[in-house]
Amino acid sequence: DAGVIQSPRHEVTEMGQEVTLRCKPISGHDYLFWYRQTMMRGLELLIYFNNNVPIDDSGMPEDRFSAKMPNASFSTLKIQPSEPRDSAVYFCASSTSQVPDTQYFGPGTRLTVL
Amino acid sequence: AQSVTQPDIHITVSEGASLELRCNYSYGATPYLFWYVQSPGQGLQLLLKYFSGDTLVQGIKGFEAEFKRSQSSFNLRKPSVHWSDAAEYFCAVGARAAGNKLTFGGGTRVLVKP
Numbered sequence: 001d002a003g004v005i006q007s008p009r010h011e012v013t014e015m016g017q018e019v020t021l022r023c024k025p026i027s028g029h030d031y032l033f034w035y036r037q038t039m040m041r042g043l044e045l046l047i048y049f050n051n052n053v054p055i056d057d058s059g060m061p062e063d064r065f066s067a068k069m070p071n072a073s074f075s076t077l078k079i080q081p082s083e084p085r086d087s088a089v090y091f092c093a094s095s096t097s098q099v100p101d102t103q104y105f106g107p108g109t110r111l112t113v114l
Numbered sequence: 115a116q117s118v119t120q121p122d123i124h125i126t127v128s129e130g131a132s133l134e135l136r137c138n139y140s141y142g143a144t145p146y147l148f149w150y151v152q153s154p155g156q157g158l159q160l161l162l163k164y165f166s167g168d169t170l171v172q173g174i175k176g177f178e179a180e181f182k183r184s185q186s187s188f189n190l191r192k193p194s195v196h197w198s199d200a201a202e203y204f205c206a207v208g209a210r211a212a213g214n215k216l217t218f219g220g221g222t223r224v225l226v227k228p
Contacts (some may be wrong), residue, residue: 004157031214043204050213091157095214100146100165103134103216105157 004027004106006092013111018080021109024073025094033103034067034077035091043091051074079092082113116141116150116207120219127195128227135190135222137205146208147188148216149179161203164188175199200226 005024013019025032033048047057052069060067064083069075079086089110093103115210117140127133139145146165150158161174169181187189188205202223 032217042220045215045217055213055217093158097214099210099213100163100208101162101214102148102163103214105150105159107131107157 004092004094004104006090006106006109007036008109009107010110010112012114013082014114015083016078016081017113018078019086019090019111019113021077021090021111023075023077023092023106025075025092026104027073028096030072031095031103032075033068033095033100034075034085035093035110036088037091038088046070046077067106079111082111084113087111087113116145116212116217118205118207118217118219120203120205120222121224123220124204124223126225126227127198129197130194133190133192133195133199133224135203135205135224137188137190137219138186139205139207141207141209143209146210147179147181148206148208149173149188149190150204150206151175151178151201152221156206158204161190163197173223179207195224195226197226197228200224 007022034046037043037068046059047067049069089108091108093105095101095103118139132187149161152158161177164181203219204221205219208216
């Protein structure tokens with residue numbers, strides 16, 4: 001299996017621009033998680049989906065952030081408008097619906113907002 | 115709600131020496147426990163996990179961890195570290211009621227001296 005795939009790996013944008021991060025989970029996995037990692041706040045869970053349905057979005061910082069999962073093999077995390085404080089590494093992870101199960105992480109997207 | 119504490123932010127160890135990373139969790143029922151490793155610029159890779167049964171679990175790269183319910187701990191150990199073990203290590207806890215959602219500790223950065 002190819003593992004969790006994220007794109008782009010690096011994104012540099014200017015404040016106010018829209019940013020879209022993409023994730024393809026491992027085939028057959030029903031859970032998908034979006035995390036943000038910063039030096040100051042560590043690893044934070046932003047939102048997670050089960051069978052394409054958002055289950056918990058309490059970690060989403062504010063209305064500028066939105067996430068969708070239109071089908072089982074694709075999810076997006078969008079920031080509009082972006083701000084410098086959004087600069088971070090964003091990870092996507094997936095797992096099966098068996099509880100408990102391991103979360104498998106993608107390589108991350110390093111976002112820099114100038 | 116569950117929580118995880120990794121008391122040591124940084125640890126420096128000499129190559130060939132033993133390593134122990136501490137992890138304390140807070141959760142009322144039997145937790146699911148994980149250790150992940152993150153090398154610079156990489157995503158998180160699972161080292162080992164505890165779901166039930168034998169409280170001493172073996173993982174990849176020569177790591178092991180022991181679940182001690184009485185101490186609410188799940189410490190990670192390696193008898194002899196290699197320079198390639200320099201990385202950041204994260205302990206995480208999950209709970210059946212939370213599906214496969216995990217709560218991560220703040221991480222411990224390990225530096226290996228030659």
